[in-house]
Amino acid sequence: MEALEQKIGYTFENKGYLAQALCHSSYANEHRGAGLQSNERLEFLGDSVLGFVTAEFLFQGNPDLPEGDLTRIRAALVCEQSLHEVAQKLELGTHLCLGRGEEAGGGRTRISILADAVEAVFAAVYLDGGRQAASDLIHRVLLDxxxxxxxQAKRRDYKTALQELVQRQADQVLTYQMVGEDGPDHDKTFHAEVLLNDAVVGNGCGHSKKEAEQMAAKAALSDME
Incomplete structure (x- = not known):
């Protein structure tokens, strides 16, 4: 635990908060007799703490940006992939408590588990040291x-960009549809395609249906622009 505290630049008064942040539900379920709590509740709180700190950071630092651009940048900053990169830098996977099955299945490197754990750590710092301590950490490991x-605000909303492109001509109809999914329930990958007038013009995949649609639109744009 001390090694992780050094990496995040914060020392806990109550080590129990950090211990809970590192406890995956699979480990808690295998040790029910010990009365352990998983990090799921902390993840819930951490998501809100991260969202607020990021929104405040962008609002204050970009006084001329409209709401749509601020929303897109925030989504990029707090997305699963971004949090996974934070976890990798902190080597967070080596500190997690995982159940035997999750351990054997490669849970220490699973993107969703690591991203959730980062949010749980943010919440743990918030509970232990308050809003400023959590904000300082989020700035230190992510925002700064x-x-x-x-x-950059020009980070694109590919679906909107594609819609604007095809609307330059009359009677153009874009539709999206899911064409498949794979992986376990806690780490699914969705596959989508975008159709222009019933003809497939792009395919994409992602860890959510929205992300898959965005990637399909991005693929279509790369061929059409």
């Missing part, structure tokens, strides 16, 4: 080191 392309 975010790639420039992530911070």
């Amino acid at each position: 080191v975010a790639p420039k392309e992530t911070m």
